[in-house]
Every structure is written in structure tokens, then in C-alpha cells.
Amino acid sequence: MKKALRLLLALLFYSQLNYGQVISIIGSTSPSGSWGIDTNMTTTDNITYTLNNVVLTTATDPATTGLKFRQDNDWAINWGNANWPSGTATLNGANIMTQAGTYDITFNRSNGTYTFIPSGFFSIGIWGPAVDSQNGFGGADVDMTTLDGINYTLSGFNFSSGTAYFRANDATVNVWGSTAFPSGTAQLTGPSIPVIGGEWFVSFNRITGAYSFTYPSVGILGTALSGFTSEDTDLTTTDGFTYTILNLTLTDGLVKFRKDNTWQTNWGSTDFPNGTGTQSGPNIPVTAGTYNVAFDRSTGDYSFTSTLSNVENSRLKVTIYPNPTQATWNVAHTTTIDRIELFDVTGKMIQSFAPNAMQVQLNGANLTPGIYFVKVKSGSDFTVQKIIRN
Structure with a gap:
């Protein structure tokens, strides 16, 4: 009897050790509508936590509204990130700026990734050795995000070189694949996609099967x-x-x-x-x-x-001398100069005047040594030329 009791206690201890962390959502836009009442999520592995058919409201003020994930109903460990509807939450991060609706929520306690997918939509993930190089097809999906249940995207994920499928609702019978990379049309139960390692922005259309792996924008x-x-x-x-x-x-x-x-x-x-x-x-x-x-x-x-x-165009035959200079440039033209504008290398105008003369002096004595640009206008014509202050 004592031996059986010790075994039971050991099993309970092991269970608490491996499944002891309670993860919840909390905040003004959460189901409780309060920063003091948690809504607990569920897990089977103490890493990925889910909560389905959750009604949320819209966050309006990043300082006071929104929601966060937290551990063991305590603020000592909490995660947030203003990004919506998916992102990577960080410890003590910003409030998640939710939008009103009913969602299925997924949160990974190990890496902080989260998704809010409107309830009733298919959950679409990418699955395989290109996603989890250690566990391969024995590993978990990385979930994509959607706003309409048709077009799904994934941003900010670094893939390993390997193969992958798109799949729905974490079910191996609902997979799409193709031999084409970086873009193509995936077929149900098609071959796995040969992914080249790197960071890709991924898009997938659940109806047509069209997909693409492109460089992050x-x-x-x-x-x-x-x-x-x-x-x-x-x-x-x-x-x-x-x-x-x-x-x-x-x-x-x-x-x-x-x-x-x-x-x-x-x-x-x-x-x-x-x-x-x-x-x-x-x-x-x-x-x-x-x-x-x-x-x-x-x-x-x-x-x-x-x-x-980059402008060296000269529709006007303007002469500027000496160039470079330590003090003054002479600007000469065969007809009347209507306006002179002086710019620094950032494009900021620092002088502008109307000489109404064929020759004028441009004073650079108070300028910092460097490169400048002078724009000379005469009638409807103009030229821009580079000048140097020594």
C-alpha cells in the first residue's frame, strides 16, 4: 500500500513538474474585461497553449487597453507585443492591440509566438523539416495568420533547408504540397515543398493553393x-x-x-x-x-x-568660378539670372535670392567646408551644379 502511495505521489509530482505552468490571457479586451481576472488557456505539452471561440473587444489606447499573456495568474511573468493579429510576445512587452471579434488563440510559451485566428476559419500551418529541423514531420506546425479564412501569411520565420507542407487544423490528411519553389500551386496530398533555408515572407491561398516564399518586404x-x-x-x-x-x-x-x-x-x-x-x-x-x-x-x-x-544637367550655360572656393563664387550667365537657390547635400535649401542680373556673387564665407548645390533659374529654364567650399 505504501509503495502504491509513493508511486501515486511521484506521478502527481511529475505531472506538476511537466504541466505546472498555467497560461492565461488577461486585459480590458479579454473575455473578463478586466486587468484583474484571468481566462486560462489549455495545453497538452506545457509549451503550446490554446483557447477557442474567445470573444474580444477592440483596444483603443495602447497604455490602458488590450490584453496580455501571463503565467500562473501572476504579473511576475507576462508577455506582450502591440502587433496584431500575430507576433512574438516578449517578457513585460506592450499590450496586444486587439480588434473586436471571436477568435481561436494560440500561444507558444517557449518562443513567445502567438496568433489570433477568427473562429470558424481553418487553421493553416507550415509543417515539416524546414520548420522543425530536429523533429521533422514529428514536430509542430508554425501557424499562419488570416483575416478572411482564405489568404494566409507568415512573417519573420527563419526556415531550415528541407521540405514542408501546408496543412489545415494540424491534420496530416489535410496537406498541400508541390515540387516548386519559391512559388507555385500546391495540390492536396501533393509532394512536399523543397524549401531553401532563410527568412521568407510566406503567402498561401487555401482555395486555389497558390503560394509564394518571397524576401521580407x-x-x-x-x-x-x-x-x-x-x-x-x-x-x-x-x-x-x-x-x-x-x-x-x-x-x-x-x-x-x-x-x-x-x-x-x-x-x-x-x-x-x-x-x-x-x-x-x-x-x-x-x-x-x-x-x-x-x-x-x-x-x-x-x-x-x-x-x-546626381544633377549635372545644364540647359543654361552658366559659369561658376572659382570652384572650389574658400569664400565667394562668381555666377555668370549670358542672360538675366532670375533666382539662385543654394542647397546642402541633404537637399535642404540654405539660401535663396533674386539677383535680376547677368553676374552675381554667391557668398560662402559662413558655410561649413563641403559640397553644395546651386540652382540657377532664368525664365523657364534652370540648371543645378555642384560647388565646393574649401
Whole structure:
């Protein structure tokens, strides 16, 4: 009898050791509507926790509304991230900015990944050795997100080289595959997809089977464009690391770079026109102008190069001398010069005047040594030329 009791106690201890963590959601937009009452999730492995058919409300203020995941009904361990409807929650992170609806929720306690999928929609995941190189098809799916139950996406996941399927509701009988990579049309019970290792932005259409693995997108947005709530202006890339956009016109304002059109991964800095953006760093202060923009996703390095630096067009036959100079340039033209504008290398105008003469002196004595650009207008014609202050 004592031996049986000891065995029972050992089993209970083992159960508590392996399944002892209670994970819940809590917050003003959770089912309880309170930051003081938890709604517990369920698990079979103490790693992946789920909660289905959960009614949530809309978060309106990131400081006071939204929800979080927490452990053992205690604030000592809690996770959050403002991104919605999926992301990677961090310890003591921001409130999750929910949208009203009924959702099936999944949370991974080990890596912090979470998804909120509208209830009644298929759960679509990517499954196989390319997702879990150690366990292969014996491992779990990485869930994709959807807003309509048809189009599913996955952002910010690093794949191993290997094969994978799309599958529905974690069931091996509902798998789609194809031999094509990086894009193709997957067929039900088709062959596994040969994935090349790396970070990919994945899209999948549950109805047509169309899928693609593309480089993560990097966009720029902010008040210097159409605001921080508008769509990103995407840069282009050929390798998934270096991104560029040419002739981007900006106003005085602020911008940030971000990945895959979400705030989960974004970069900023106080430096302009060149700098190194840090994760969730400050907004970049931009001076009005037209720029060629470059961004390196691996280092965060960025540059805004004024397109004036590329202008050597001379529809006007203007003579500027001496150039370089330490003090004054003489600007001469065969007809009347209506206006002269002086710009620094960022495109910021620092002088503008109307000489109404064929020859004029441009004073650079108070300028910092470096490269400048002078725009000379006469009638409907103009020219922009590079000048140097020694």
C-alpha cells in the first residue's frame, strides 16, 4: 500500500513538474474585461497553449487597453507585443492591440509566438523539416495568420533547408504540397515543398493553393509621407538584405523603416541623412527633398542621398568660378539670372535670392567646408551644379 502511495505521489509530482505552468490571457479586451481576472488557456505539452471561440473587444489606447499573456495568474511573468493579429510576445512587452471579434488563440510559451485566428476559419500551418529541423514531420506546425479564412501569411520565420507542407487544423490528411519553389500551386496530398533555408515572407491561398516564399518586404512610412497609419512605401531588393528606392519625395517630418508592413519589426534613429536604425528606435527626422534611399536590413544602416547630387544637367550655360572656393563664387550667365537657390547635400535649401542680373556673387564665407548645390533659374529654364567650399 505504501509503495502504491509513493508511486501515486511521484506521478502527481511529475505531472506538476511537466504541466505546472498555467497560461492565461488577461486585459480590458479579454473575455473578463478586466486587468484583474484571468481566462486560462489549455495545453497538452506545457509549451503550446490554446483557447477557442474567445470573444474580444477592440483596444483603443495602447497604455490602458488590450490584453496580455501571463503565467500562473501572476504579473511576475507576462508577455506582450502591440502587433496584431500575430507576433512574438516578449517578457513585460506592450499590450496586444486587439480588434473586436471571436477568435481561436494560440500561444507558444517557449518562443513567445502567438496568433489570433477568427473562429470558424481553418487553421493553416507550415509543417515539416524546414520548420522543425530536429523533429521533422514529428514536430509542430508554425501557424499562419488570416483575416478572411482564405489568404494566409507568415512573417519573420527563419526556415531550415528541407521540405514542408501546408496543412489545415494540424491534420496530416489535410496537406498541400508541390515540387516548386519559391512559388507555385500546391495540390492536396501533393509532394512536399523543397524549401531553401532563410527568412521568407510566406503567402498561401487555401482555395486555389497558390503560394509564394518571397524576401521580407521593407517599407518606409511616416509624417514625411502620408502618416504612420498609412500604407508603407516599399523599397526593392534583390537579396533580402539591401533595399533601395529612388526619387522618393519627402516633406519635413518623421519616418521609420519597418518589415512586412507591421510594427513587429521596425527601425529608427535620430540621425539624418545617414545613420544606423535600431529595433523600435526613435522616428527619423527628415528634411524635405527628393532622395535615393538605401537600407540594410542586417545592420540597420540607412542613407538618404539627395537627388540634387546626381544633377549635372545644364540647359543654361552658366559659369561658376572659382570652384572650389574658400569664400565667394562668381555666377555668370549670358542672360538675366532670375533666382539662385543654394542647397546642402541633404537637399535642404540654405539660401535663396533674386539677383535680376547677368553676374552675381554667391557668398560662402559662413558655410561649413563641403559640397553644395546651386540652382540657377532664368525664365523657364534652370540648371543645378555642384560647388565646393574649401
